[in-house]
Amino acid sequence: MTRDNIASRRDILKGGSALFALTVGAASALAPRRAEATQMTVHEKDLYEAAKKEGELTWYTSHSDDVTAQALGRDFESIYPGLKANVLRTTAQVAFQRISQEVKAGAMQVDVLSSTDIGHYVYLKDKGLLEKFVPTNAGKVLDIYKNYDPDGYYYVTSAGLIGIGYNTNKLKEADAPQNWTDLTDPKWKDKIALGHPGFSGYVGTWTVTLRKLYGWKFFEALAKNNPQIGRSINDTVTMLNAGERIVAGSGPVGTLMESAQKGNPLAMIYPSDGSVLIIAPSAVMKGVKHPNTARLFMEYLLSPEASKVWVDHFNEAIRPEISPTSGAKSAKDVKTIRPTVDEITKGIPEVIKQWRDTFGV
Amino acid sequence: MNGGLDTLAQTAKPTLGRRLRWLEPSMVLWGLLIAILIFLVASPLVRLLLSSFQEAETGRFTLANFVEAYENLRHLQALLNSLELGVGVALLAGLFGVPIAWAISRTDMPAKSFVRVMVLGAFIMPPYLAAISWILLAGPNAGWLNKIWMGVTGADHGVVNIYSMAGLILVVATASYPYVFVFTNSALDLVSSEMEDAANILGAGTLRTIFRVTLPLVFPAILGGLIISFLEAIALFGAPALIALPAHFHVVATQLWQFFEYPVKVEEAAAYAMPLLFITIFMFWLQRSVLGRKGYTAVTGKGGERRIIRLRAWRWVMFGYALFICALSVLLPTLVLMQAAFAKAWGRGFSLDNLTLANFRYLLFEHSQAQNVVLNTFLYAGATAFAAIGLSLAIAYVVNRKLVPWSNVLSFLCMAPFVIPGIVLAIGFYAAYAPPPLALYGTATILILGFTTRFLPIAYTSSAAGIRSINPEMEEAVRILGGGRLTAIRRVLAPLLKKSLAGAWILVFIPATRELSSAIFLVGPNTRVISVMLFDLSEEGNFEVLSALGLLLLVVTIIIAGIGFRVIGRDFMLRRT
Secondary structure, eight states, X not given: OHHHHHHHHHHHHHHHHHHHHHHHHHHXXXXXXXXXXXXXXXXXXXXXXHHHHHOEEEEEEOSSOHHXXXXXXXXXXXXXXXXXXXXXXXXXHHHXXXXXXXXXXXXXXXXXXXXXXXXXXXXXXXXXXXOOOOOGGGGGSOGGGSOSSTTSSEEEEEEEEEEEEEETTTOOGGGSOOSGGGGGSGGGXXXXXXXXXXXXXXXXXXXXXXXXXXXXXXXXXXXXXXXXXXXXXXHHHHHHHHTSOSEEEEEEHHHHHHHHHTTOSEEEEOOTTOEEEEEEEEEEBTTOSOHHHHHHXXXXXXXXXXXXXXXXXXXXXXXXXXXXXXXXXXXTTSOEEOOOHHHHHHHHHHHHHHHHHHHOO | OHHHHHHHHHHSOHHXXXXXXXXXXXXXXXXXXXXXXXXXXXXXXXXXXXXXXXXXTTOOXXXXXXXXXXXXXXXXXXXXXXXXXXXXXXXXXXXXXXXXHXXXXXXXXXXXXXHHHHHHHHHHSOHHHHHHHHHHHHOTTTOHHHHHHHHHHOOSSOSOOSSSHHHHHHHHHHHHHHHHHHHHHHHHTTOOTHHHHHHHHTTOOHHHHIIIIIHHHTHHHHHHHHHHHHHHHHHOOHHHHHHTTTTTOOOHHHHHHHTTSXXXXXXXXXXXXXXXXXXXXXXXXXXXXXXXXXXXXXXXXXXXXXXXXXXXXXXXXXXXXHHHHHIIIIIHHHHHHHHHHTBSSGGGOSOGGGBOSHHHHIIIIIOSSHHHHHHHHHHHHHHHHHHHHHHHHHHHHHHHTTOSTTHHHHHHHHHGGGGSOHHHHHHHHHHHHSSTTTOOTTSHHHHHHHHHHHHHHHXXXXXXXXXXXXXXXXHHHHHHTTOOHHHHIIIIIHHHHHHXXXXXXXXXXXXXXHOOTTTTTTOOTTSOOHHHHHHHHHTTTOHHXXXXXXXXXXXXXXXXXXXXXXXXXXXXXXXXX
């Protein structure tokens, strides 16, 4: 009896705070927060209750730049009060390096991994290091993002395009490279910025795709142009903003368009031979410290709320309900190219080696 | 600790007590200290050595790690690059440090204390922050210096390219010339002018005297400084990662990091690290044998008058040179770091509409980790300083008062980490203590233990010097009057040592706040420190946020150094160790 009373009082409090959240949300014209007591499904509610006992999760992500990653973490925390998302943004290979160290030391620190190298998931699943979990939201994403792993270990939670970026102060659109092979033109000597496949999963997939299209001789020709080589694909945007280089040979559409929105002199060319489409999964790791929060976070990454954050930061939405941001072209509107999962899994370790031989780092 | 053991012995059964009586408490203490040192110093190193000869899966003996580590030409090239970097840095640091040291010690150059403070500032500036600021200063197209050059001359490209071996040498030299300065300066302070006078009387001019008499007299000290700079340079990880990679070359430290990519090859990394270890040991041996040589007895520290050389108009030239070095190492880097930290986009330059606090707001309020990271950094550095001072003080006491036989073994182990590059030490620590049974991976403990080991030599040098300066008679007086050794330590030794211990604490604390090379393999997601976060953020090239974070680190460090200044006196950091 008493217990019931307490429970109902708690429900009233919850209802009240949900209402409050709604009003605040509406008043400040923010994206509508989910009113927890009303809209949460039983499954979600159960997960949330279990997650509250864990209190937090650690998320290794390379799906976006640090700003977007932190925004996703804050959004998750505001939907599920009482939970903390410990967001650690690095490049895909660095995240994988940390995980390898953790596996070797027998001390898993990570809960959810969001790598941009799909080969990581193939490997981790094969080694039994992923936890099987079927999010209810998994069936609600756009068809092209469904069923990458029929066994239910990993799910596509973000997607992005790579094109050619350029600095509009130093280059007119007509003069900018229009397709990938243009980048090998000697007139771009000392003018191109690239990421590194040994760090960035985006650049790794990009390299595999272009090797498939034009063979490794494309990169040997590119090396003659002495590109600046950073680590993350996002570094190319920094290089353009600073005026250090004027063409981003591997230009991440999302990061670049967001930076352009902030007033930096940037624009995007969607190459005529196809923008590279990156499809990036997430998974819950096996034997983690916060399994329920991790599962809830997977549900979140596949939710319309997360897609909203993604498009706010000029990336693709994986949910059909959310329409893309004006200004950035979506994968639907441009010619895209991408290798198969098999080609990526086998290809990335190969191109990292080739890259080091050709570029010296 | 000793007290606890005493009580333990007293409360134990009498038979046990009798049996333990032959075992003096000091022996127990010695055993305990040696156990700690074996844990901290010997075991990770032995583990590193062993694993370089082990097969990854089976643990069987093999030489394959060495073959695999060195069959690749790029790996060999990285080793050569490291050596080139080391030699270049040592020479340039000499060119920077020696003239300033001479000017401050022996001439009437103006604004000496200003220059001293600047050298101290260069000492405080972590090399990776120097690297970031030099990317802002001398990026080939966007760097400030190049933009100014292009503006003035109308050239279409810049004149300095930081993304090169020469650029890396410059950056590292600006961070490590204070070692040469300290060594040379303190040696010059001990040389009396008598021999210079003799040279003058025999007709030698000032220049001739400097090069034929003064500098040769302090040559061992200069060499010592050069060797330290060389060793610092070849062990560095952060600055090369920021500059060498875009410049398309590797050094040993960045190559070592690559062995930790999937699949993690600790064994190959251990094998690859061996030359670095042996080079370091060899250089230390070289330094010792040069410094220990007879024939430099002029540097006695006793008597003799030191005369200031009047440079007349040249004093301004000398000051100009010193100012130039200060600009390269402190003034310009700090200026551009501040500009970037408060800028929306640093490339847009110094203008009001480019000013923002957003980078600090992002770090302190919007970032899920930055707050914790800043807290962790200073907590771990503080804990490290206490642990290193406590341990080294106990050992220095035991060694100096000769409480136990073979006490030199203790002091040898204490100093041994000096010859281990940070990144190598971290690999040893990772191999030894990350996996079960200790399973320390991802804990604060492994970081603090790693840092403690890394900075034990600094702490020990200070502690030993402190203990040596106190005459044992005072403690003996306490003991004659019936007080125990612990009372003597607590009531006599500790108060007398307070000041020098505080100085030693800061000397450990400051490098511990900025340590990157050993932290990089030991941090977990919840134990990250500023240096590692800077390194991760730098992947995206995000210089505005990087500069803001770097500035936070600098400000706190300067405050603490400032407190040290006030409490302990100006020269505590530049003391010869």
